[in-house]
Amino acid sequence: MDPRARRLIPVAVVVASVGAVWGYVAVTAPRAVVGPSIDPVGPVAVVSEARSHTVPAVAPRVDDVVARAQSPSIDSTPFIAPAASNVVLSGVATSPDGSRLAIVSVDRSPETLLRIGDRLGPDATVVRIDDTSMTYRLAGSERRVLLKATQNASATPARSLQASPTPTPAALAGAPAMARSGQGEPGSGNEAFRAAVAKKMQGIAAAR
């Protein structure tokens, strides 16, 4: 073989090898566009900020709503006859069937969920729940408890009151309920989205 040719063989082999290795690394290296591209500080910062401002949770978890709605709503701890001042209404929730639930604490006891007709202690019964209050009947007379946020409204600065999203008739009249798309009922896409989200979360967990 020509000596010059012999010298070129290793060069050709090296060039081909380098190109193949470089290409393999480029293809298999983690892609920034695929991996979690969010700065890890971001969610942490958002979470810490959100949690530091979060009002002590009054919104119940749905499984708690369902569980409590199906089970006796008053725990076995005996109540004293609740005076209105001892009863604190922390929130009003709506259960899946559309009925109202009151989030109530008596004498600083743990909050519980009550429906209309539920007992509030041995002698009192819930008779009415609306957006901002709960009314219970005790010894023949009715007592109304306002939502804690409503009670505090008069103490808040006027600025934040003006900023609250109280809908005006004009706002509602200009924003009709959403029309039916004709494609599917609301919620019909939930299964597919949930499956896609679960798959994405698995991918993120695997990449960590």
Added chain:
Amino acid sequence: MIKSLKMLCATATLVAIPTLASAYVVGTPDTYSDLLWRVSSNVSGLSGCTELQVDATGDLANSTKLSIYGALNCPLQQSGSYGVVGSGYFGGDGSFNMTLVVGTNTTLQCVRLPSSLSGSCSYYDTFGNILGSAFVNFR
């Protein structure tokens, strides 16, 4: 012989070039329509708004971000709605985070929702003051 080897080198180089090209991928977004979250809240003016009906668009295969848009229906409150628009993203911890502008001056922020996409959120006003909490249930 030398000519053959030169041809071999050139061929090897040409084969390597495409694999050295950029790994950027242009994906195609999907739209997930007719999504529904049940919402319960004690915020004055929003407690009757119990249905968050939205679509979500994004390329989940190549991205961790979604656009979310639709309306917050208020069937218990004169049957009106608030338009909502915002975005969602998957955090590095695998959670789902969502921020939506509701109407003209309120923000609904849901942070670290698990794979069930249900959990606690908060309503804020335009000044960043918290108005109250909300619970979203993705059935």
